[in-house]
Amino acid sequence: MEKSTTMVVFSGDLDKAIASFIIATGSAAMGNKVTMFFTFWGLNILRKEQYVPVKKTFLENMFGKMMPRGPGQLGISKMNMGGIGSKLMKKIMRDKNIATLPELMELAKELDIKIIACAMSMDVLGITEAELIDGIDYAGVATYLAEAEESQVNLFI
């Protein structure tokens, strides 16, 4: 029987995003089916870097403006120092030829990792499909749970 790995990516921190994609691509490279369910701040990882004009309420607009748009704007969970920590970590990873988050996300696509954006969280944070990267699915917690029940490794990140 095919083995599988599922994870809920709740965090939108760069370091946790990197960890989740390293585990996900590592598992897929071992031949496992992998599903990543992005919810709450994790949705920011999936946002397009460019601004997408979408009609929003005042609050949705405010949240949208304050939250990072894609990997390039994510902070790290510790020692972020207003973004300096995040920049330094990215520099170190480039210098050491360690795969960056955009590269890991590209690899995830090549390895057929299923990326699901949580529809309810999108509603709460006022994020629309037009603002997220292409090639992903949209679903609710029941879809995640159905896959999680059958998988060997489940993580909440």
Place this chain on the structure above:
Amino acid sequence: MEKSTTMVVFSGDLDKAIASFIIATGSAAMGNKVTMFFTFWGLNILRKEQYVPVKKTFLENMFGKMMPRGPGQLGISKMNMGGIGSKLMKKIMRDKNIATLPELMELAKELDIKIIACAMSMDVLGITEAELIDGIDYAGVATYLAEAEESQVNLFI
């Protein structure tokens, strides 16, 4: 065989508490047995909103006063801005008719989700049974682990 979901709720952030109860009630609605083990800051989710006079040491009293009492006082893990972010998120969820945390907790009770407060964490934080909501169990990590070993989905939130 009956399937089951277990989770350790370590975080006392509103957004993570909402995520944990959405996963828990979703799983229970699918017919699974669900156990939530609340530890450390997660205990604050289970605190009664009203002040309960209990004899405490100086330090226990200080921790008790500084920590939020129940869903109404929880902050969110990002962009809390001294409670403004938390209030805005609650407003958005009400406006969109998304279940609030107290409603999700009520639903969890109706769905017979087992809620366990970690006895050791209660001791560390100086929280007594009288201060927590009714209808919950008290146990240690061995009880959690026994259930976790038999379950298909385990999460640490």
Place this chain on the structure above:
Amino acid sequence: MEKSTTMVVFSGDLDKAIASFIIATGSAAMGNKVTMFFTFWGLNILRKEQYVPVKKTFLENMFGKMMPRGPGQLGISKMNMGGIGSKLMKKIMRDKNIATLPELMELAKELDIKIIACAMSMDVLGITEAELIDGIDYAGVATYLAEAEESQVNLFI
């Protein structure tokens, strides 16, 4: 068949470190095989408390100086108040005769819990083997995943 528990310890917060070792030692005491995979900030839990002179780049040196060295310097994830919260939590635990983190780590060793430091994270943060406590293993995510797939309980902390 022998049961097993695996966890990724990503966080370097004292409270989460304590939770991870309580779950780990609890599981090992129940007869399970336990593997803890320390990555990113979690590596700080494994650092020797004394300064170890190692040749580093400027950035590695800076990260190394800013990050806590071992259990004694870890902060807590909430109400740390520049270290006061961490000190108070340790005092409360000593007063109540609850095992401290160094004691839990010693117990983990006696219970043959396998502690793995993530080699890639060590590279990113510029942490060398000489700076970490003795008796641990060094490996990558594939090693963790191979164990996680066979285990009943997987947690990301």
